[in-house]
Structure formats: C-alpha cells, structure tokens
Amino acid sequence: MNNFTRKAAALVTGLGLAFGTLSAHAEGQIRIAQQFGIVYLLLNVAQEQKLIEKHAKAAGVDAKVEWVQLSGGSAVNDALLSGNIEIAGAGVGPLLTIWDRTKGRQDVKGVASLGNFPYYLVTNNPNVKTIADFTEKDRIALPAVGVSVQSRVLQLASAKLWGDKEFNKLDKISVAVPHPDAAAAIIKGGTEISAHFGNPPFQEQELAGNPQARIVLKSYDVLGGPSSATVLYATDKFRTENPKTYKAFIDALNEASQFVTANPEKAADIYLKVSNAKTDRDLLLKIIKNPEVQFKITPQNTYALAEFMHRVGAIKNKPASAKDYFFADAHNAAGN
Template identity: 25%
Template sequence: MRNLDFRHVASACAALLVFMAHSAIAKDTPEKPALTMAVGGLPGLYYLPVLTASQLGFFKEEGLDVTLEDFAGGSKALEAVVGGSADVGAGAYEHTIFMQAKGQHYRAFVLMGRAPQIAVAVTKSKADTLKSLADFKGAKVGVSAPGSSTDLVLTVALRKAGVQRNDISVIGVGSGATVISAVSNGQVDALSNVDPMMTKLQRSGEVKILVDTRTVKGTQEVFGGTMPAATLYASDSFIQKNPKTTQALANAIVRADRWLQTASDADIVKMVPAVYLLNDKALYIDAFHNVREAYSPDGLMPADGPPTALRALASFDSRLDPSKIDLKATYTNDFARKAAEQAR
C-alpha cells in the first residue's frame, strides 16, 4: 500500500513540476509577439543596439517577431507610433517629453544611448566663412529631419553661441547616403548628423567638426549634464496592456547594450549588414569607436538625464513649459532593471 501511495505522490509531483514549467513559460510569453518598431534612421550608429538585437536574434530569443520600419529621422518614426502604424518607437528620449506637453502619454522603457552621438560640422567650402557657430546666421544646415534630435542638438549649441533657430535654414537630409549627396551637391553649408556619415565626411576632409556629442564629455559641454539619447518608447496604454512584451523588448535591448560594451571589431563587422558598412569596413569601425562610450552599459535612465533633457527642450521650444511636465511619467527603469537582474 505504501508503494502505491509513493507512486501516486511521485506522479503528482511530476505533474506539478510540468504544470509549473508550463506556467513559467506562459508567464513569460509576450502578449503581442508580432509587432512593428519604427526606427528613426537604422543605418546610423545611434540605433546600433536595435540592429544588434535584431541581427543576433535577441528579439527572437525573447519570443518576439519584430518588424523594423526605417524612417528618415526620429520625428518621422514618432509620427508612425502616434499614428498607429507602429507599436513601439526607437528614438530620442525627448519625444516623450514633447508628447506629454501635447497631452499624450508616451514612456521610454529602456535606454540605448547616454549621449546623443551627434556632431555639428561645417562643409569644406564654407569653412573659411563659418568658422564658429556664431557665424551660422543665414546658413543652410542639414539635419536628419526637422524636429529630430539632430535639430535639437543644433539649436541648443547655436543658442549658446548667440544664434537663434530662425536665423538659419534647416533642411532635412536623412541620416544615410543622402547626407553625402547633400554635401557634395552643395545643398547645405553645414550639418548636424550622426555616424557613420559624420566620420566618413570628417575622414575625407569634406567637413570640419565644430560640436561633438559623440562622447560623454562633449555632451556635458553642450548640455551641462547627461543627455539621454536613443530609447525604446511606447504609449502608456501599450505598456499597460503588454507588460510581458515590453519586458521582452527591454531584455533584448539590455543584452544588446551589454554586447556592444565588449564586442570586438571583427564581431561588429560580422554582425552589421554589408549595406550599412558603406563598402568601407575600416571607416565603420572608426565611426563605432568614435561613439562607443555613448552606448548605455545597462539600459537604465541616469537620474540627471531627464532634467537635463527638459532644460534643453525648453530652450529648443519656447512653447514648452517645464513646470507642467511630470518627468517621472516620461520614463521607467522598471523593465531595464529587471532585464539587468535576469542577465546576471
């Protein structure tokens, strides 16, 4: 009789373990496994953590089938998220502040960049007349897209030099090969843009860098503190309805952030699609090293980041009233913190 009881107990225990295993799997299964992410310029190193998570299968390993929709700049990607054609955005943190000012609630839930990775430069043909930002009045300046973070960095830097946004002409030139065309065709006198294009133009002598936020030090010189850059963000309603999906996305990006901290040059070249290497692997690697320290090591929003961003945005857009912004509602570290704990 005891043997029979033991067998029953053993069988019940085995069944319980199977049930618990299935429950654990179900618990971690994303509510929305197939989703679309709008990216504000995938060829740029600004979004390398997204590309890394996609290329190395980190999204898939989290149970996600992510379609990456590429746009000319962060503001265009934001439009896709707000319009509903994309579920999640990959873009600058400041978008969440701007949207709150408009009465719409979006939240960054994992950080990819702790520095904007944007350089402001003058073209070779205009270097003699545009010797500093103070000389930019009347200049035609290319940005990835008006309203994007390239525009923000440009505006903040110009104001420090005594030049207002309406003193210049801003032209959207994207962040890929179109940047090179804009310079070679004389479409712009100066640029505010991202790597690898800025490194390519710098190496060829086509531009002279005047402002550089590709490093933490350069960022602090422009903004007076840590300026959070690329994030994944979504509407509050999406996050509330899809917490497991949001966690899975954060897990994948934190893994990508960490991978980029130690990846070798060979690892990078192997991971990045050939079309993004610009037929010059050495150039791409140089650009990567120019921005490497700008990537977040852990996906967490630094404490001084949101206040720094708010100050910058208030100087960028006089319609923004800082006193009406609840910074704690523009981001959360809950998902990134949990992702970091799971990765230990």
C-alpha cells in the first residue's frame, strides 16, 4: 500500500468514525467523493460557490457538506458501501460494477453525469503506435486495473482487436496509479510507466510536456462518439430517505453546469483554486472550450460499455438500457 492509498484509507476511516454509518445520519448530511481532474469541475464549482448548501437552505434544510478526495473506482466504491460517503464520483465502469453487485440489496444507481470528456491513452514509448504494439516491458497507468472506466475502455478496445476472449489481455501490464503521479511519469520519462490512460487536464499536460508523447487511443473512438465517462452515484436508501438533500444536490449540479458553460474563464479559476493544481490556465481554458467537451448532467452513450461488460462476464446482470443503472430522475430520462 503506497502513501497515497494509506492517506486515502485513513481519510475514509476517519470520516466513518466522525459521522457513523450511512443509516445513522439525518437529512442534510452529504459526503461526496471526487477524484482528480477537470472532469470533476461541476463539483469544484458546487463546492466553491456552496451551491448544495444554497439549494438545501431553500428547501428548509441546513446542509452539512463534506468533500473527500480519493483515487480509483475501487476506493470510491468501498467508501460508498462502508457508509463513509453518500455520493460517489467515478467512471462508468465502477458504477456498472457496483450496480451489478448491489442489485436487490443496497441498489446503487447513477445520480448524474459530470459531462462528456474524451479520454486519451498517451504513451512516451516511440515504438507504440497502437495498443497492439505494447509489450511485457510496458506499463500502462490508470486509476484502477479492471475497474476504472479507462481500464474498461481499454478492455473494449482489446476485445475489438483480439476478440472477446482476449478482452483483458492488457490488464497484466496495467498498474493503478493516481493521475497526477502517472502524468508526471509520462512527462519525465525514464520510469517503468510508458503509457497513461488518463483524463483532462493530465493527458493534455503530457502531450504538451513531453515531445515524445503521443495519443494511442481515444475513448470516443472506442465508444462510438461523445460519452459520459465520469458519473455520480449513490444508494437507493440515501436517495429515498433524504429527498430534500438529494434534490438540492441535483439542483446544485444543474446550476454548476449552466455556470461552467456560460463562464469558462471563471470556471477555470475555480478549478485552480479548489484543486490547488499547477495546471496552466490557458491549457485549462482550451479543454473547457473544446467542442468535444460538454458540461451536461444527463448521461450519454454509456450503454455500449454496459453491454460489453455483461458480454464478457464482468457484470452478471444485463441492463436493458441506461434506465436500469441510473435513477429515474427527470434529468436522466433522456440518458442512454
């Protein structure tokens, strides 16, 4: 267990001791787990502008909001199931995994999307032009092997190239590394990590920071178009027993979405302030204004991954549509 993992585990445990279990809290308490990258910008805006508190107050609730920083879908899912958070932020892959495992029990489902973002698999190995060029000497960094959305997209790409029986062929050379550390390794070079399946802004930093870095794979190409890679999810119990807090959270997300779309410059400043990132501001603005990036909370193009994961046995339950693994809320009605 590395230092980062120990700190994350201690933080989750500490929160559990401070607040008790999921069943012990009252309306108004909400603990939200987020990871690294500008894909969490809507949460950054909601945090900085205290939008959840604002909408909860309008509903007569004094909201107590806590923000938890974790890395990897496995850690986020563990925190949710142990009752240490109410809202989980991770990729579609972790959502589908936990939906499948809790169906008929905790009934975890998607709350909303955090927007559509293209994810890039970037390498600094000059011999790698496609995923077929990776060898045993390469190491592909991603948030969680076999769980994260990056890992699942890589598996889908592998299945398309080598067939479903070889879908997890590249898992054996994949390693779980937080995005900031992986990006630093790609930019610096000379480490065992020769590729990183990341997210914005880390992938753009790699391409700008190392002349050897190049894109091997784009998530949009694998999934067939713009897609919601990072999502939020919760247990049915939290949603049912805390309707005012839950609605305040959704309303805050929606307001944050409108704010970012209308105010990209202010949104970039908020990201830098909340995340304490050393990211170049012009690079951030380029990402936020990228036509391929869409800040909307309705999930889009998630079912291709769900169907694939069922086909290869990664999940037992086959969803008929995205409505099976997203809550039946108004903003999710048109989701797919």
